[in-house]
Amino acid sequence: QVQLVQSGAEVKKPGASVKVSCKASGYTFTGYYMHWVRQAPGQGLEWMGRINPNSGGTNYAQKFQGRVTMTRDTSISTAYMELSRLRSDDTAVYYCARDVMVGATRGFDYWGQGTLVTVSS
Amino acid sequence: SYELTQPLSVSVALGQTARITCGGNNIGSKNVHWYQQKPGQAPVLVIYRDSNRPSGIPERFSGSNSGNTATLTISRAQAGDEADYYCQVWDSSTAVFGGGTKLTVL
Numbered sequence: 001q002v003q004l005v006q007s008g009a010e011v012k013k014p015g016a017s018v019k020v021s022c023k024a025s026g027y028t029f030t031g032y033y034m035h036w037v038r039q040a041p042g043q044g045l046e047w048m049g050r051i052n053p054n055s056g057g058t059n060y061a062q063k064f065q066g067r068v069t070m071t072r073d074t075s076i077s078t079a080y081m082e083l084s085r086l087r088s089d090d091t092a093v094y095y096c097a098r099d100v101m102v103g104a105t106r107g108f109d110y111w112g113q114g115t116l117v118t119v120s121s
Numbered sequence: 122s123y124e125l126t127q128p129l130s131v132s133v134a135l136g137q138t139a140r141i142t143c144g145g146n147n148i149g150s151k152n153v154h155w156y157q158q159k160p161g162q163a164p165v166l167v168i169y170r171d172s173n174r175p176s177g178i179p180e181r182f183s184g185s186n187s188g189n190t191a192t193l194t195i196s197r198a199q200a201g202d203e204a205d206y207y208c209q210v211w212d213s214s215t216a217v218f219g220g221g222t223k224l225t226v227l
Contacts (some may be wrong), residue, residue, distance in 0.1 A: 035214075047215065106175075111163040
């Protein structure tokens with residue numbers, strides 16, 4: 001069965017960086033985009049960007065350009081999202097989610113369990 | 122940038138039909154996906170490409186999309202349907218979410 005398992009909660013100081021991992025299993029890792037979506041406390045969903053695990057190519061939301069880096073390690077079917085220069089308003093739950101790469105989008109059909117990142121001095 | 126507008130809240134009596142709208146400029150020309158999110162849980166895809174149900178989603182969930190409004194319809198609403206619902210589209214290689222609608226089952 002498809003599973004996306006994320007790394008554990010993090011507490012960071014303002015200005016620091018955080019790197020969240022998302023380990024995929026139960027499907028061909030290189031066959032699906034991996035997206036990152038965040039949700040601040042009590043707020044809605046916000047798309048951050050995606051990575052093509054096959055090529056490593058990325059697309060980032062304009063809001064996060066210059067602060068976010070998405071990478072992957074195909075040998076262990078794991079995607080990573082690193083956010084730098086953290087601010088208090090980056091406090092959120094960060095999710096990974098997959099979508100097909102071939103054919104029309106089918107939505108984000110599987111999601112990780114979420115990783116809480118708290119930014120506090 | 123493209124914007125999606127959802128009502129903050131919708132209420133429905135147990136066993137009745139709930140309709141949650143998602144407004145956007147010419148949204149009928151886009152593929153709309155819908156997600157259900159219960160407190161403390163990750164979102165779950167309930168409708169993809171306007172009206173398709175993923176495996177395991179009850180037939181009570183349906184969707185439509187035309188003009189400037191997409192609609193998620195939940196028939197025979199159950200207590201377990203109480204959740205936040207989000208619509209989502211792609212615009213200029215960017216995923217856009219609506220602000221979310223809290224569904225209350227009375």
